[in-house]
Amino acid sequence: MLNIHELESKWLNYKIKSYIPHAVIIISILIIFIIVLTILEYSSYIDSNNQVPEQEKTSVIVLEKKVEPTTKELNTTQDKNLSLATISLEDIDKVIEQMYLKQEHLAQSNKLKEKKIVLSPSLEFMNSMHDNALPYYEEDKKAQVKTQKSTNTDQANKQATSKNEAPEKTKIKETVQVDSIEIKRQNTREDIQSVIKRFKKSNNPILSLFVAKKYYEIGEYNMSYNYSLITNELNNNIEASWIIFTKSLVKLNKKEMAVKTLQQYVEHSQSNQAKLLLDEITSGKFK
Amino acid sequence: MKIILALFIAFSLYADIKQNMFNLYQNKKYVDVCDIGFNNFGRFKNDEEFVSLYAFACLNSDYLDRLSIPIAILKFSAEARANSAYFAVILMQKKLLYHALIDGYNLSSLDLPSTDYVLSKVFDLYAKLGEHESRAFYLFEDDTDKKLTYKLYLTKDDKLSKIVIEEFYDTITLKRHVYW
Numbered sequence: 144m145l146n147i148h149e150l151e152s153k154w155l156n157y158k159i160k161s162y163i164p165h166a167v168i169i170i171s172i173l174i175i176f177i178i179v180l181t182i183l184e185y186s187s188y189i190d191s192n193n194q195v196p197e198q199e200k201t202s203v204i205v206l207e208k209k210v211e212p213t214t215k216e217l218n219t220t221q222d223k224n225l226s227l228a229t230i231s232l233e234d235i236d237k238v239i240e241q242m243y244l245k246q247e248h249l250a251q252s253n254k255l256k257e258k259k260i261v262l263s264p265s266l267e268f269m270n271s272m273h274d275n276a277l278p279y280y281e282e283d284k285k286a287q288v289k290t291q292k293s294t295n296t297d298q299a300n301k302q303a304t305s306k307n308e309a310p311e312k313t314k315i316k317e318t319v320q321v322d323s324i325e326i327k328r329q330n331t332r333e334d335i336q337s338v339i340k341r342f343k344k345s346n347n348p349i350l351s352l353f354v355a356k357k358y359y360e361i362g363e364y365n366m367s368y369n370y371s372l373i374t375n376e377l378n379n380n381i382e383a384s385w386i387i388f389t390k391s392l393v394k395l396n397k398k399e400m401a402v403k404t405l406q407q408y409v410e411h412s413q414s415n416q417a418k419l420l421l422d423e424i425t426s427g428k429f430k
Numbered sequence: 431m432k433i434i435l436a437l438f439i440a441f442s443l444y445a446d447i448k449q450n451m452f453n454l455y456q457n458k459k460y461v462d463v464c465d466i467g468f469n470n471f472g473r474f475k476n477d478e479e480f481v482s483l484y485a486f487a488c489l490n491s492d493y494l495d496r497l498s499i500p501i502a503i504l505k506f507s508a509e510a511r512a513n514s515a516y517f518a519v520i521l522m523q524k525k526l527l528y529h530a531l532i533d534g535y536n537l538s539s540l541d542l543p544s545t546d547y548v549l550s551k552v553f554d555l556y557a558k559l560g561e562h563e564s565r566a567f568y569l570f571e572d573d574t575d576k577k578l579t580y581k582l583y584l585t586k587d588d589k590l591s592k593i594v595i596e597e598f599y600d601t602i603t604l605k606r607h608v609y610w
């Protein structure tokens with residue numbers, strides 16, 4: 144007689160043994176899949192950590208410490224590890240996002256701090272006042288006319304009183320006056336030459352500006368143009384130098400160039416004096 | 431007829447003072463303009479052009495305390511309000527710097543607007559120092575032009591201490607400002 148129970152148990156063992164390779168293959172595939180997934184996630188996390196600047200490194204180290212135990216747990220239990228790994232990676236992503244947001248916010252606030260609000264004065268009211276008032280150089284002319292008038296009247300008085308004197312004396316007086324004018328001119332030229340010598344030694348833009356102004360006053364606009372140009376090259380923030388430069392250009396019949404340079408300077412500096420001069424040049428008041 | 435004549439004379443005088451001030455301002459005689467404005471302020475306090483001109487002249491001649499009334503008066507046009515804010519910042523910075531230099535008040539936590547005026551530049555440079563032991567004088571380098579330097583120190587009279595700011599360009603003194 145056949146022992147049925149024994150046969151059944153043998154059959155069961157056989158069946159179980161036949162399923163073992165399938166089960167082993169499935170489990171090994173699962174393990175490989177989990178390992179690959181964790182390696183990929185970990186590498187992407189390391190890459191993101193490397194992009195974080197040095198300032199944030201301290202906080203990243205703390206995060207790494209938090210991550211390490213989760214990876215150890217992954218090695219011990221498979222099913223639990225999978226869920227824990229996914230949760231921890233999601234958390235890491237969130238934390239990294241938050242860190243980036245904080246970083247951007249900090250950068251923006253730093254930029255705002257660096258870019259201070261700069262208040263600038265508004266001198267538009269000067270334009271309306273300028274239209275009503277006489278320009279200052281005309282006032283100088285008036286003063287010159289007045290002095291000339293006064294000297295003429297003085298001369299006339301003197302002539303009236305000294306009618307009895309010989310005409311030779313008056314001639315001598317005139318020559319003396321002419322000489323005095325010449326002496327003044329020579330003095331300014333000597334001054335200019337001495338300042339030029341000092342400028343050549345020190346390359347100081349203040350000296351070259353002085354020279355440019357003096358040449359402009361004498362009426363040597365070529366030289367004043369040259370020295371104001373030198374001044375601008377040395378320091379392009381001196382308003383007076385740009386004004387002398389453009390005035391000289393106008394005097395040298397280069398009005399368009401003067402207007403262009405002055406417009407660029409006004410855009411750059413918002414200088415009110417330059418704006419006034421620009422208005423004068425464009426309106427034809429300054430010739 | 432007499433009334434018309436009186437009005438005409440008054441108007442011409444009014445225009446004369448303003449034009450005179452403007453011409454002086456153009457000739458950079460800021461102290462004169464500030465003084466004329468100060469003496470005639472009561473008559474012209476409703477004219478914002480006059481008040482603005484007076485305030486800018488006082489600003490350029492370092493009489494910053496005279497800005498307090500223009501700051502309060504300038505408010506009816508956008509331009510006047512902008513200028514009022516500009517003067518207010520400068521005046522506040524002067525007061526804070528004075529307090530900091532004499533009493534050791536810490537300015538580093540303040541984040542105020544700045545201006546192109548020399549006192550504002552020095553104020554910003556001083557505030558950057560943070561907490562520090564008081565010094566006999568401070569030397570600051572301009573942010574835009576390295577040859578331009580500012581020397582900040584206090585002068586002490588019997589009763590009053592004064593802030594002095596000296597502007598140097600390549601060791602040459604450009605201007606000396608005194609505030610108190």
